[in-house]
Amino acid sequence: xxxxxxxxxxxxxxxxxxxxxxxALRGMRRLISEAISLTPLLVVVIINESLRELALNYxxxxxxxxxxxxxxxxxxxxxxxxxxxxxxxxxxxxxxxxLTLDFKRVQQADVQVPWYYRPFGLAMLSLDSAGASxxxxxxxxxxxxxxxxxxxxxxxxxxxxxxxxxxxxxDSTAEADYVMTLPASEVVRYGLMHNTLLVxxxxxxxxxxxxxxxxxxxxxxLAPDWIASDAxxxxxxITAILALLLAVLLALVLVSVVLGLMRYYGYRxxxxxxxxxxxAGLTTVLTRSVRLSRVQMVTLRLSWVGRLLxxxxxxxxxxxxxxxxxxxxxxxxxxxxxxxxxxxxxxxxLPEAPPWQTTHVGVxxxxxxxxxxxxxxxLVVLFIVGASAVxxxxxxxxxxxxxxxxxLAWRRLRLCRTPEWLGVRQGVVGRTTRWLPAAxxxxxxxxxxxxxxxxxxxxxxxxxxxxxxxxPWLTVELAEQWRDELLYRAARGDML
Amino acid sequence: MTVHENPVLPSDRFPPLSETDYTRVAPAYxxxxxxxxxxxxxxxxxxWWILFQGPWSLTLPLLTLLALVPPMLLVVLLALIWAxxxxxLTGYCLRQHDLHLRTGALWQSTTSVTxxxxxxxxxxxxxxxxxxxxARLLVYTAGGSGQDLAIPGLQRAHADQLRLYVLEHLNQTxxxxxxxxxSP
Numbered sequence: 001x002x003x004x005x006x007x008x009x010x011x012x013x014x015x016x017x018x019x020x021x022x023x024a025l026r027g028m029r030r031l032i033s034e035a036i037s038l039t040p041l042l043v044v045v046i047i048n049e050s051l052r053e054l055a056l057n058y059x060x061x062x063x064x065x066x067x068x069x070x071x072x073x074x075x076x077x078x079x080x081x082x083x084x085x086x087x088x089x090x091x092x093x094x095x096x097x098x099l100t101l102d103f104k105r106v107q108q109a110d111v112q113v114p115w116y117y118r119p120f121g122l123a124m125l126s127l128d129s130a131g132a133s134x135x136x137x138x139x140x141x142x143x144x145x146x147x148x149x150x151x152x153x154x155x156x157x158x159x160x161x162x163x164x165x166x167x168x169x170x171d172s173t174a175e176a177d178y179v180m181t182l183p184a185s186e187v188v189r190y191g192l193m194h195n196t197l198l199v200x201x202x203x204x205x206x207x208x209x210x211x212x213x214x215x216x217x218x219x220x221x222l223a224p225d226w227i228a229s230d231a232x233x234x235x236x237x238i239t240a241i242l243a244l245l246l247a248v249l250l251a252l253v254l255v256s257v258v259l260g261l262m263r264y265y266g267y268r269x270x271x272x273x274x275x276x277x278x279x280a281g282l283t284t285v286l287t288r289s290v291r292l293s294r295v296q297m298v299t300l301r302l303s304w305v306g307r308l309l310x311x312x313x314x315x316x317x318x319x320x321x322x323x324x325x326x327x328x329x330x331x332x333x334x335x336x337x338x339x340x341x342x343x344x345x346x347x348x349x350l351p352e353a354p355p356w357q358t359t360h361v362g363v364x365x366x367x368x369x370x371x372x373x374x375x376x377x378x379l380v381v382l383f384i385v386g387a388s389a390v391x392x393x394x395x396x397x398x399x400x401x402x403x404x405x406x407x408l409a410w411r412r413l414r415l416c417r418t419p420e421w422l423g424v425r426q427g428v429v430g431r432t433t434r435w436l437p438a439a440x441x442x443x444x445x446x447x448x449x450x451x452x453x454x455x456x457x458x459x460x461x462x463x464x465x466x467x468x469x470x471x472p473w474l475t476v477e478l479a480e481q482w483r484d485e486l487l488y489r490a491a492r493g494d495m496l
Numbered sequence: 497m498t499v500h501e502n503p504v505l506p507s508d509r510f511p512p513l514s515e516t517d518y519t520r521v522a523p524a525y526x527x528x529x530x531x532x533x534x535x536x537x538x539x540x541x542x543x544w545w546i547l548f549q550g551p552w553s554l555t556l557p558l559l560t561l562l563a564l565v566p567p568m569l570l571v572v573l574l575a576l577i578w579a580x581x582x583x584x585l586t587g588y589c590l591r592q593h594d595l596h597l598r599t600g601a602l603w604q605s606t607t608s609v610t611x612x613x614x615x616x617x618x619x620x621x622x623x624x625x626x627x628x629x630x631a632r633l634l635v636y637t638a639g640g641s642g643q644d645l646a647i648p649g650l651q652r653a654h655a656d657q658l659r660l661y662v663l664e665h666l667n668q669t670x671x672x673x674x675x676x677x678x679s680p
Binding site for chain 2: 441442443444445446447448449450453463465480481483484485487488489490491
């Protein structure tokens with residue numbers, strides 16, 4: 001790495017031209033995410049014939065031209081400079097930005113190797129900074145060894161700046177204190193558990209009419225005449241359509257399994273002292289690390305599929321995650337069977353046999369009452385309109401189901417407070433357990449609506465940089481005691 | 497400004513807050529709350545429309561008057577009961593290590609922040625507040641994107657004073673703790 005000249009002049013460097021590909025891909029991703037907000041417009045374009053013609057003829061050419069031109073401009077305007085204790089960045093086509101990031105303010109440093117960088121020995125370096133603004137610096141298209149060296153330098157300087165436990169200064173070559181690997185068979189289960197594509201289906205529902213019409217054309221083009229042919233009886237046709245739907249579902253599952261494998265193949269987690277680090281990925285290999293003392297929130301997720309497969313996942317939030325609002329920035333352990341989950345809980349020093357407490361019955365009421373009021377209102381309206389008895393069954397069923405749901409949600413809700421952690425466990429079908437370290441509490445709010453005050457109850461809302469937890473309907477004395485204890489804990493760092 | 501002591505106690509918690517610890521905000525805050533109720537009069541617009549569409553043949557001034565009465569009643573009621581109550585219950589408490597804000601007439605809440613967690617402070621004034629010579633002190637920590645605590649209804653000068661006081665206090669505690677850290 002070129003050190004700055006003795007004159008102290010900043011030496012601006014360009015990244016490799018291959019990075020144009022990165023900028024183009026990023027532009028495409030942004031375009032697609034923008035397109036989601038423009039979906040209504042897209043639907044109009046698809047339905048209107050002349051607009052569709054225009055889009056088909058020139059849309060692709062325009063998009064490619066805009067993307068490659070934009071990527072080239074981004075590449076030309078992107079410069080960076082490395083100084084002994086900080087990194088400088090200049091970027092932006094229309095809105096020029098200059099960024100300075102001190103190495104000692106770096107919270108997290110990732111090195112990623114996307115597949116298209118691999119033949120060139122290039123990598124992308126991401127540096128996350130501390131603070132509420134939580135800016136992230138991406139330098140894409142520098143040599144892998146340079147990226148690794150910069151990452152090491154940033155982390156070393158950060159640790160020097162916050163050298164509270166110098167004995168733990170991490171040494172990546174040393175023997176790890178703890179190692180966990182996930183075989184491919186486990187990662188496949190992750191794909192099954194986190195089927196994001198299945199979530200998209202209901203979102204598409206409003207456009208189902210258009211989609212089904214399209215689907216029919218596609219089907220007739222794919223030419224299974226047997227679906228449309230009159231030779232089939234009604235039952236056979238339904239079976240055929242169900243089989244097709246099942247096939248689509250299976251295809252979606254397959255896609256999400258492949259996506260899961262791409263992200264977490266060869267997952268290997270290591271702990272050196274209090275530093276955790278994982279490496280994973282098939283096409284793009286990602287290295288991510290977190291320090292135990294920087295953990296803001298630990299989430300254990302058990303989805304309903306996960307319940308069937310007896311696997312859960314773990315998400316660890318660090319400072320700054322919430323500001324960028326990105327789940328994908330957090331430290332992930334994708335699949336955990338019971339044994340690995342226990343081990344991970346021990347590694348992150350979570351309570352072993354948490355003293356779970358049930359909550360006051362008052363927690364049940366807001367949900368229950370809103371379901372009852374909503375469905376009875378619907379019932380009255382339908383009755384006045386003079387709907388048929390069958391139609392009246394809908395709100396009645398809603399009432400029963402909603403009430404049962406609220407009841408179950410309340411029955412399953414658990415709270416826990418140990419000297420080190422605050423925990424909330426909830427979920428009707430799945431189960432989510434969230435742990436907030438007592439030492440990371442930023443602010444505490446004691447909430448008392450009128451009815452809770454009458455009953456001598458209060459809810460405690462605890463905020464940390466990784467998210468917030470609400471401990472509902474505690475007795476006032478307990479809520480106040482916990483608040484005073486948590487505040488004492490937060491202030492103790494300064495007092496001792 | 498009153499500062500309550502909460503010295504380091506041998507126990508593992510701060511002493512509980514008591515009713516008398518809270519400092520009330522400026523009385524002009526009641527006026528601010530009352531004025532902030534006025535937009536509720538806009539409810540009379542849909543009401544006016546409903547009456548206008550109705551079968552009654554009313555003259556326009558009478559119609560307007562009728563439409564204005566219910567929102568007006570609501571505003572007066574809230575101005576007489578809710579605003580003074582909210583003002584009475586809004587207060588902050590500054591102690592040696594932490595800052596508390598109590599607010600809300602029906603939905604009461606008390607937000608607490610320790611000085612060790614405060615990242616920055618801000619004094620802001622909306623147009624209404626500027627008219628009344630009031631200001632708000634916003635307190636930010638690293639938790640979440642917005643402010644954690646906003647003390648409303650402070651006299652402008654008082655808000656600045658409070659901000660400076662907390663800032664100074666913050667620096668003191670931090671240098672003190674740094675000195676402690678450095679000494680083995």
